[in-house]
Amino acid sequence: MIRLEKRPSPSRFWQVATPVLAVILTMIAGGIMFALLGKDPVAAIRTIFWDPLFHPQFADYSRPQLLVKAGPLILIAVGLSLGFRAGIWNIGAEGQYIMGAICGAAAGLALYPADSRLIFPLMVIAGGLGGWAWGMIPAILKTRFNTNEILVSLLLVYVAQSLLASMALGRLRNPEGGGFPGSRNLSRWESSANPELIAGTGMHWGVVAAFIAVIAAYILLQRHILGFQIKLAGQAPRAARFAGVNPARLVVLCLGISGMLAGLAGLFEVTGPAGQISIDFNSGYGFTAIIVAFLGRLNPLGILLAGLLMALTYIGGELAQLMLGLPAAAIQAFQGMLLFFLLAVDLLSNYRIRIAGPAGVA
């Protein structure tokens, strides 16, 4: 008979080992799925996890692309993890990402076609503020009227998407675009472009910002009183109150920081890889970042690795579609399995498995 026994404190070994175990289980279950689809499972797994890094034909291009894809995921996930640790659930990073892109792009386009090195920094500030302001709506509603920040932040994503469509069709539409939706291409205008900083590395300002955010969050959580308060509020809300933590202040700070980082991610994306405000500009980074935050155990360094792993499954998944003809849905299912196994084996860090005979016999 198998019993689960709660551990007095989470196992340190399993906390580190479960993500690795989850990846291995995903490979096995995914391999079975690919085999059922009539594809060589070994080739599929190799294409997803190995080829983007080492394939002679693709790796020189796809390795830097890992950073391009992981950058926004890490930047957003670091912000979200602070709130999640404190028990503040910002589910609306996708909306804050969109608003950052809209505000930043609008600030730049208002000055088109001026030629100045100050335009890009101005856009960065506007982008950060846009995401911050969008995060402040659920924060203020929660602190003033005690609304649920999960619902408010999530529903604001749909508001932001509608605003994005109206901006792409209206105020921000390219006047030289023949009436088609979409703004001017910001990556093609020197003052607003966010190009590769060193050719062939994939490093753009958004990736730099992601690295800075990881380091800053690490220091904040390890060394700063605010980091202590965040951890305390999540683990023991009552104790936090006695220790003098102001919960309203924490809500405003956490939603503000995560909104701002998501807004920055949107701004760096719209000026770089995406290039323009279009109706379909957002491609789910804000939601995927939630997975990345948990995959990385809400730890800044873990998030860095989780972001890179997630980017690998995206880019490897694209390669597998192209080279092996796997359907897009199979790749999405594969990514879903990763999250599923992660949550499932997470049990092991909090519970111990006991195998024992029926009571009274042993």
Place this chain on the structure above:
Amino acid sequence: MNRRTLLATAALGLGLGLGGAASAQGMDKVKACFVYVGPVGDGGWTYQHHQGLLAVEAEFGDRVETAYQESVPEGADAERVLTQMALSGCNIIFTTSFGYMDATNNVAAKFPDIKFEHATGYKREHPNVSIYNARFYEGRAVTGLIAGHMTKSNKIGYIGSFPIPEVVQGINATYLHAKKVNPDVSISVVWAYTWFDPAKEADAAKALIEQGVDVIVQHTDSTAPLAEAAKTPGVIGFGQASDMSEYKTNPDGTPGPRVSSIIDEWSPYYIKRVGALLDGTWESIDSWEGIAAGEVVIGEITEAVPAEVKAEAEALRDAIADGSYHPFTGPLNKQDGSAWLAEGETASDGDLLGMKFYVEGISGDIPN
């Protein structure tokens, strides 16, 4: 490794991979690749492009190899997908949605030996980029005529995707040809702001039916509006992008809402272009063909449509095909009453491609 050496290795890999097939005169074998915005099973836009891929395979057999990638978002990811395709040895890449426009041109700049074909866009920034589209408004004229005859409430509903020239052309062509056979007809437009979202499209159809509309024309790609029309007896619609023939009859055997359809038939174009690459005659073009070239096809007109209406619709289709009739022929005024086309004058392609106005008689504004 800098970008130039990266490209050099890529080009080398390409040459080796194909066994040196490329020559100035043509090629022994071509790898044709396709990027789709939706899943191949969407039953509409992407499905039809995929039929084109299959037609290319059937036409050229061993001389062609194909690859495709579905559900590629029209943002930052498109450029990477295109670059990976170029690195994987594709000789010609078809990018089948408007939002891939800048990505297509950016990647084309990096791979001058690979041909790129972008659907429904307007940018050709490099000699290895072509653009192609189809004259869907020609099909709209035919279904508009059927709609004008069939409506009993004299109200036609139109589900628009986005207020762009291509969609405005469709609304104007539908209205003009419905009005010609039924002077009392009016048209209501609902903007869905999506190309493919079954739930939104169904809501739009429901709203139109509640306003008393009994003919629904859609410029979105899912079958949801037809499914919605099927719930109310007497309401009809048309297949869009694909034939959607499953809505010809209801599950209980009664006639279904779909009375005809406009089919996007990309196969002739894809066969022509891959063939040109094989012969060595490929050059950058701006292609905009319609019913005559077989790119816009009117699907079967069902028996729900009276025989004389069917004959009239087919005559209109044939007149457009042989060039004796243009769907936008004067005298025509714009919505505000100002003159657009004089007696006998036909619309120029430039006017059509920038069409941002309704013709006289349509009420409502085009959102901006």
